[in-house]
Amino acid sequence: MHYHLIMTERCNMQCRYCYGKSMHEEDNALNKFTFSLSPKQHFSVPLEKLAAFLAKDPNPVLIFYGGEPLLQPKKIHQIMGRFDVPYRMQTNGLLLHTLPPQYLNRITKIIISIDGDRDRTDYNRGKGTYETIIHNMKRARDNGYRGELIARMTISGFPDVDKQVMHLFDAGFDAVHWQLDAGFYKADYSIGFAPFANEYNSAVSRLVSEWMTHMRNGRILLIYPFVGIVASLLSGEKTKLRCGAGHSGYAIGTDGTIFACPIMNGFQEFIAGTLDDSSLRTFDVEGNCETCDIRDVCGGRCLYWQAAQLWPDEGNKLICQTIRHLIHELEARIPEIRTLINTGMIAPETFSYEKYFGPEIIP
Ligand code: SF4
Ligand code: SF4
Numbered sequence: 001m002h003y004h005l006i007m008t009e010r011c012n013m014q015c016r017y018c019y020g021k022s023m024h025e026e027d028n029a030l031n032k033f034t035f036s037l038s039p040k041q042h043f044s045v046p047l048e049k050l051a052a053f054l055a056k057d058p059n060p061v062l063i064f065y066g067g068e069p070l071l072q073p074k075k076i077h078q079i080m081g082r083f084d085v086p087y088r089m090q091t092n093g094l095l096l097h098t099l100p101p102q103y104l105n106r107i108t109k110i111i112i113s114i115d116g117d118r119d120r121t122d123y124n125r126g127k128g129t130y131e132t133i134i135h136n137m138k139r140a141r142d143n144g145y146r147g148e149l150i151a152r153m154t155i156s157g158f159p160d161v162d163k164q165v166m167h168l169f170d171a172g173f174d175a176v177h178w179q180l181d182a183g184f185y186k187a188d189y190s191i192g193f194a195p196f197a198n199e200y201n202s203a204v205s206r207l208v209s210e211w212m213t214h215m216r217n218g219r220i221l222l223i224y225p226f227v228g229i230v231a232s233l234l235s236g237e238k239t240k241l242r243c244g245a246g247h248s249g250y251a252i253g254t255d256g257t258i259f260a261c262p263i264m265n266g267f268q269e270f271i272a273g274t275l276d277d278s279s280l281r282t283f284d285v286e287g288n289c290e291t292c293d294i295r296d297v298c299g300g301r302c303l304y305w306q307a308a309q310l311w312p313d314e315g316n317k318l319i320c321q322t323i324r325h326l327i328h329e330l331e332a333r334i335p336e337i338r339t340l341i342n343t344g345m346i347a348p349e350t351f352s353y354e355k356y357f358g359p360e361i362i363p
Helices: 016-023 047-054 073-082 118-125 129-142 161-170 193-216 224-235 287-291 303-308 313-331 334-342
Strands: 002-006 061-065 087-091 107-113 148-155 175-180 249-252 271-273
Touching (some): 016 118, 148 161, 161 175, 161 193, 193 334, 224 334
Parallel strands (some): 002 061, 061 087
């Protein structure tokens, strides 16, 4: 099982699409659910209690998460000193250099929030952000980091996902994924989303074409949404919610309360249990997803989005059309991908990947 550890509820950034939108939305998800902030701002679970909980799981994976997890470096040292398990982290990257290599190099997959090139990233996240992240990544590599550095983009307002994804590979990331900033705030839906979605779909089509061109030359770009969906199409598996929330992954809050996912930290409706429990409550997407004809491939985008229903129906349908477009584009490439595998041009294990540690498959 994968566990996000909420190291702190604080963040050292004020990004346009996160902090910015939250500050300007009065009628938000907090009015739909019962929300209570943990009395503990930073991760305060006794490690012996966490140890007793993890001992019940044969394969725990711990993911440092926040707020910004690197605001709590000493706690990270303590946890890593206590547990010999696989570690992952999701961070904004600004403080990457503050974790000594003996710790950082053991966190073998690190998701860093970055939205594309310098202009795009700095527009969303503040001047100088891009440069700091790239500098910190280089420093990590120079200090022996050999793990996977994954760019996590938020697509907000600009549909050119193809250009930005390719930029991030050129900038040195090993993998890229993204999430559409759509359906997570009530106030940001407008009729402008329809033309945006059309342009975004065209950009996805271009990116799939570019991905295939590289594949024909034997180079596999680890674009998580593509790899995850193609893996399912090749195997014919029926997928559950692809982030794992509420069935294969949970978030452990700062006081030890366990939630379906880190975004729902504090929402009483999504409490899955406590560290004393030997089994956790499971969750699944409801509503339109239950009767959707592509549910077994999509998995249901997001438990939070589906439960919160912050956008009107027509907006949610447009989001689902982007998912449908993405899946259809990849489905059309399956015969050629099978041929590339059968002729030995690409290895069959190309599409094996670790699920549930954070990369979005359905944007
Ligand atoms: S396409 Fe939309 S309705 Fe269908 S399963 Fe995915 S999120 Fe649910
Ligand atoms: S996709 Fe939705 S349910 Fe899954 S982790 Fe993200 S916010 Fe939570």
